[in-house]
Amino acid sequence: MQQGTRPHRGFTYSLSAILFRLLGLAVIDAFAVWLLPQIIHDRVWYLVVLLVIITLGINLIFLREEYYPLRWMSPGLALMILMVVYPLLFTVYTAFTNYSDGHLLTKQQVIQVLGQQLYLPEGGESYKWTAYRSEDGQYALWLVSPEGKTFVAYPGRPVQPAVPGQGDIGPADDQGTPTHIGALQRLDRIRVIRYLPDLEKLEFGTPPQVLKIRSLDEAAALQPRYVYDPQQDAIVDRKTGKVYRADDRRGSFVAPDGEELTPGYQVFIGVANFRRLFRSPALRGPFLRVFLWTILFAAGTVFTTFALGLFLALVYNDPHIRGRKIIRSLLIVPYTVPSFISILVWRGLMNPHIGVINTTLEKLIGWAPPWFSSPTWAKIGVLLVNLWLGYPYMMLISTGALQAIPDDLYEAAEIDGAGLWQRFRQITLPLLLISVGPLLISSFAFNFNNWNVIYLFNRGGPPMPGTPTPVGHTDILVTYTYRLAFASGGGGDYGYASAITIIIFLIVATITYFQFRYTRMWEEISENV
Amino acid sequence: MSRNMGGFLASKRRQRQLITLGRVLVSVLAILYAVFPVLWIASASFDPRNSLAQQRLIPPNASLENYRALLNNPLQPFPRWMLNSIKISLITSILAVLISALAAYAFSRFHFRGRRSLLLTILLVQVFPNFLAMVAIFLLLQQIKNYIPSLGLNTHGGLILVYLGGALGINTWLMKGFFDAVPRDLDESARIDGASDWQVFWRIIFPLVRPILAVVGVLTFIGTYSEVLLASVLLRSKENFTLAVGLWQLIEGQYTQKWGIFAAGALIGAIPIMVLYLIAQDWIIGGLTRGAVKG
Numbered sequence: 001m002q003q004g005t006r007p008h009r010g011f012t013y014s015l016s017a018i019l020f021r022l023l024g025l026a027v028i029d030a031f032a033v034w035l036l037p038q039i040i041h042d043r044v045w046y047l048v049v050l051l052v053i054i055t056l057g058i059n060l061i062f063l064r065e066e067y068y069p070l071r072w073m074s075p076g077l078a079l080m081i082l083m084v085v086y087p088l089l090f091t092v093y094t095a096f097t098n099y100s101d102g103h104l105l106t107k108q109q110v111i112q113v114l115g116q117q118l119y120l121p122e123g124g125e126s127y128k129w130t131a132y133r134s135e136d137g138q139y140a141l142w143l144v145s146p147e148g149k150t151f152v153a154y155p156g157r158p159v160q161p162a163v164p165g166q167g168d169i170g171p172a173d174d175q176g177t178p179t180h181i182g183a184l185q186r187l188d189r190i191r192v193i194r195y196l197p198d199l200e201k202l203e204f205g206t207p208p209q210v211l212k213i214r215s216l217d218e219a220a221a222l223q224p225r226y227v228y229d230p231q232q233d234a235i236v237d238r239k240t241g242k243v244y245r246a247d248d249r250r251g252s253f254v255a256p257d258g259e260e261l262t263p264g265y266q267v268f269i270g271v272a273n274f275r276r277l278f279r280s281p282a283l284r285g286p287f288l289r290v291f292l293w294t295i296l297f298a299a300g301t302v303f304t305t306f307a308l309g310l311f312l313a314l315v316y317n318d319p320h321i322r323g324r325k326i327i328r329s330l331l332i333v334p335y336t337v338p339s340f341i342s343i344l345v346w347r348g349l350m351n352p353h354i355g356v357i358n359t360t361l362e363k364l365i366g367w368a369p370p371w372f373s374s375p376t377w378a379k380i381g382v383l384l385v386n387l388w389l390g391y392p393y394m395m396l397i398s399t400g401a402l403q404a405i406p407d408d409l410y411e412a413a414e415i416d417g418a419g420l421w422q423r424f425r426q427i428t429l430p431l432l433l434i435s436v437g438p439l440l441i442s443s444f445a446f447n448f449n450n451w452n453v454i455y456l457f458n459r460g461g462p463p464m465p466g467t468p469t470p471v472g473h474t475d476i477l478v479t480y481t482y483r484l485a486f487a488s489g490g491g492g493d494y495g496y497a498s499a500i501t502i503i504i505f506l507i508v509a510t511i512t513y514f515q516f517r518y519t520r521m522w523e524e525i526s527e528n529v
Numbered sequence: 530m531s532r533n534m535g536g537f538l539a540s541k542r543r544q545r546q547l548i549t550l551g552r553v554l555v556s557v558l559a560i561l562y563a564v565f566p567v568l569w570i571a572s573a574s575f576d577p578r579n580s581l582a583q584q585r586l587i588p589p590n591a592s593l594e595n596y597r598a599l600l601n602n603p604l605q606p607f608p609r610w611m612l613n614s615i616k617i618s619l620i621t622s623i624l625a626v627l628i629s630a631l632a633a634y635a636f637s638r639f640h641f642r643g644r645r646s647l648l649l650t651i652l653l654v655q656v657f658p659n660f661l662a663m664v665a666i667f668l669l670l671q672q673i674k675n676y677i678p679s680l681g682l683n684t685h686g687g688l689i690l691v692y693l694g695g696a697l698g699i700n701t702w703l704m705k706g707f708f709d710a711v712p713r714d715l716d717e718s719a720r721i722d723g724a725s726d727w728q729v730f731w732r733i734i735f736p737l738v739r740p741i742l743a744v745v746g747v748l749t750f751i752g753t754y755s756e757v758l759l760a761s762v763l764l765r766s767k768e769n770f771t772l773a774v775g776l777w778q779l780i781e782g783q784y785t786q787k788w789g790i791f792a793a794g795a796l797i798g799a800i801p802i803m804v805l806y807l808i809a810q811d812w813i814i815g816g817l818t819r820g821a822v823k824g
Contacts, residue, residue: 017725035676044672069644072635076628076697083694084654087662087669094664315555329810330560333567336806338755340773341795345570348784348791356569388562449658451758456777478661485664486762494664501661512656 025062029055050086054078088505095498098251098269103495107246107265110253111228111235114261118210118222119239126218127151127211130177131192131199132184139195140181141204143211143219152181153204153211192216226261235261273499286464286471287480287500293379294476297454298447301386302440308387309394310432314424317402328399335392343456346385373462375473382474386453390443401435402428441515445508454479469493477504567799573792595789599797606768607794610775613685614754615801617771621689622749625696626742632701634730637708638716648702655698659691660758666691667762683765691763692753700745707741708734740812747809751802772798 032055039047061067061074070077105113127143143151143159152162152169164172170180179186187195196216203222204211210222226235234245235253244253244261252264276283312331316324334342349355350371358368371381405428413423433440454460460472460479470483477500484497574595576588599607636648659666667682670691674681681687715737716729724732735742757773764770770778776798780791806813 014725038676042675047669047672066641069635069639069641072639073632073697076632076701079628079690079694080651080654080697082669083666083691084657084659084662087659087665088654088657090665090668091662312555312559315552321552327556327560331563332806333563336803337567337799338751338773338802340755340757340777341799342566344777344780344791345566345795348780348788349566349569351784354785388566392563445656449661451660452755456757481661482663482758492664497664504661505657508656512653 021062025059028058046086046090050082054081091498091501094495095273095502096268096270097266097495098264098272099266099495099498100493102262103251103264103266105263105265107248107267110263110265113263114226114235114253115224115228116207117225118207119225120212120214120220121223121238126214126220128217129213129219131187131195132181133187133191133195134182134184137198138184139199139202140184141211141213141219142177142181150176155202155204156206159205159209159211269495273496276496277499277503282468286467286469289464289473290471290475290477290480293474294448297379297382297386297474297476298444298450300383301390301447301450302444304383304387305390305443306394306398306436306440308391309396310398312391312395313398313402314428317399328395331395332392334388335396339389339452340456342389343385343453346388347457350381350385372458375462378458378462378474382453382457385457386447386450389453390447393443397436397439398432401432404435405431438515438518441511441518445511445515448476448508448511449478449504450476451478451482455482570792570795573789574796576789576792578789595793596797599790599793604767605775605779607772607775607779607797609768610770610772611798613770614772614798617685617689617692618750618753621692621753622746624689624693625700625749626746628693628696629700629745630704630735630738630742631730632697633704633708634734636701636705638713638726638729648705651697652699652702655695659694663759663762666759670763682763683769685769688760688763691759692756700749704738704741704745707738711737743809744812747805747813751805754802 032051036048036051039051058074058078061070125146127145129144130142132140132142139155141153142162143153145151150162150164151159153159162169164170164176164178168182170178172178177186192199196213199213202212204219211219212222214220223238225239226237228235232243232245234243236243242255242259244255244259246252247254248267249269250260250264251267251269253261277287278284316328318324321327349357352358352368352370352372358371361368369377369380371377409427409431410423413427418426454474454476458472458474460475460483462473464471464473471480475483481497481500481504484500485492485494572588575591575593577590577592577594578588599605632651636644670680670682670687673687674684678684679686680690711734715733719729719733754771755773756771757777760771761774761777764774767775772794776791776794779794780787784791
């Protein structure tokens, strides 16, 4: 390990360089200082922490001489912390919570949200009302309180005290009610009944004073329906009198009869998501199948693409073949088309009713594989599409590696009487695997998370019947988590999706470990040669 | 003896002829397999009947009808998607190359404590593709939108930022190898002439390692252009879609009705990348064998 000094510090900074650096820091700090109070005000603590860490880190790196080398990496590191490290940590955290649609808010926020729901009380203070309507369907109410005070109320505007004949309020009739309000005309009894369905739906005024029509005579102020009682740690429904106690293990307010208030809130639930995954038969079954298929899919893809790629590389390894360069350029065409386009195109070609592959097969042999509806054929279909996408890469790397194998090895083997197959088994394959082995592991890891080919081809389908969340027979772990989080019918179950993501992390980490070991082995071998 | 030898040579010749014949057969089949989907989609794009069912390889009434329909429908702003994709991929690849090159320079030229472990940490962290944490990224951008609207959810700025989170990683390692190969004598003599670290980087090393920068840039461009998952999660409105998201939504569930229009879009969408490959073919193949994987 080297010591912490740099070899070339034989000069001092120019004044302009120092000024430039300080100016840059000042801009960054000013920006952070401008941002921070807003975020604190909204209580988004994780953003506060992220912002403080990144800003302090940048200041430290640019002010302390011993961190000089880090200055060069600071943009990359800052982005990595924000967009990779933090999301990873958040995912780990989420896996241990019940975070999902319906449990997105904190307990405090839920109490606040529920507190905004209003209801129309049966009894209590009420107003006598008269309705007014304009030609284009605007409504207003003239209200008289029990004490005889008068008000005018529009939907979405604060309720105002008013006196007939003042402002845009028309003059009073013999009962003291204005004949019109602005352009709105008074509705008599008969017309009121006609418009009653409209009127009953409207809420007049703005919070906290909102009024609704209760009967033909009465209008009343709405009141908060759910009130939080800190002593019982419960929410009381004032309309029904029910008491919903906070259940901090489920993250919901629950009544004695088992009824839950929505929304629930977010709580830490320990390893419950993992327990669900491994214990619940309804979830474990599909999960295991998805897991096995993921491995089969990644391994199968590496095997088939490498086999075809290597075969083609061997066929064109002879430099004397005429047109070798042009043939090779044609063979890597699949590699040059963006994968999302080719997958969508293949999906059209393999369409069971009208795609060219199936119609041609129908004509030739009277039968064609049901690519999208049969679980087995769907799997074969995905592998075939991925073979087309992946073999050129394998051909390219194999071609490169073949050229590095010395010819005299083959000559010696030929003299010893080794046949074509023996030469391939004994010389080509082992030597090739040393150099392309790490790339094959990379390819396995890449396909392990190959969302594009699975989701764009068939959305993971065909669906498995009878599972609690939608799963398909070709779903791999990433598409499964994607569906859980973003595309499932029952809303996003982020906690459960994160638990599966952690399992993916662990597997990818294991693969990487083997790859690093493999590469080191490879280095050792090349050192010893 | 001589008769034996002649027989051996004859069989050798026959074997060679057989191999050549096999090779021709393989070539024909392989090339058909490789280019058929591309030819088929090209033909579909000129077939005005716009239907998957009746398509022939050479369309009877070839016309540009599909292209016209593709480019002039305000409900599916294809040209817009195309521009979005090119803009996002271009900005991402240029910034990623810069960010990565700066870090690689420091790893290559400065010796500091924790250098190895930092490099290893970066490599390890980037092993986990950040799309796995899509929920966290989605929520993060949703929050950022409240403070810096141009970097929030449903913006290109936000998406680019997410892509740049993965700028360091295998690329830095790849570049460091190339930086190491530039002789240090060049730095030394420049320094004697009074050049600063930045000048050494920008004036001397940067021009010398241009080929590897181009490879990383091109591969990042292609990877970004083809990315669907994060773009589909983070971009919410039609006019902000990238080509990948737009084209997917265009054809989803409508293979029978929109096949021709889709074919035209697929062809136009594939062309920039195919051209890029043709230009950078040799560089990319060199970079591939060193471990860069296409996204």
